Amino acid sequence: MSTDAVLLLFIVCASTAGELCITRAMKIVGEVNNFHPFEVLRVIGRAVRLRWMWIGLMLMLLAFLCMLIVLSSENVSFVVPATALSYAAEAYGSRVFLGERITSLRWVGVVLVCVGVALVWHGKS
């Protein structure tokens, strides 16, 4: 497996885990109904006091640094769609970790997205 493929897999895993952690933090913060700048700042202030937010941000920072490395040698039109490989893991993770209910229709959509990503990957060679 090439270095870029390993890095892409790492990006998928780290960004998925990071996004799940950040989502958990934002669910704790609660729904934002007022988009006044002070209210948004207050929401951000609440979010950054949560441990889940920091774990998520660290994981996403790692994924971002790896993304920079891959982008230095691969086309953006390949790299970005390839990272959508995380959809299956995200749907599963959001069900297990966040308690979300994934409807059959939503699963169909997620599977189609994954098939599309596989073709994008195949189209590289």
Add this chain to the structure above:
Amino acid sequence: MSSSEGLHLKTYILLLIMSVFGPLGDVFLGKGMRAVGSAARWAPDDIFRFFHLAFTSGTVWLGIALLLAFFSAYLLVLSWADFSFVQPASSFSYVIVALLGHFFLREFVSTTRWIGISIICLGVLIVGHTPPRTTERI
């Protein structure tokens, strides 16, 4: 306007912001990193030089700024909508990334890749017909 319609409206407005700023950020990152180039080896000094070049590039910072705007919209929408709804729905941005990569960065996009991206779009349309929230607030 009912609260359900309002919920959908603000969700789709923020998804639109995400769909524009995210791809633009990725494309500027790609442009900046292409100029930086890949490191010849991955020794510690090479890694330092690589990231030094990356983080002193104006194009890379423009990409980061756009991605931060995308991320802000993403955080806001996640406060009420399901992660499993938001994330696939935002994948429409993959089409925009490919189009920008093709026309702006002059990247070659094969027919198979276009087909793959079209199928991703179809998946997104299906996901868009599911309700934004299936859980109660924590």
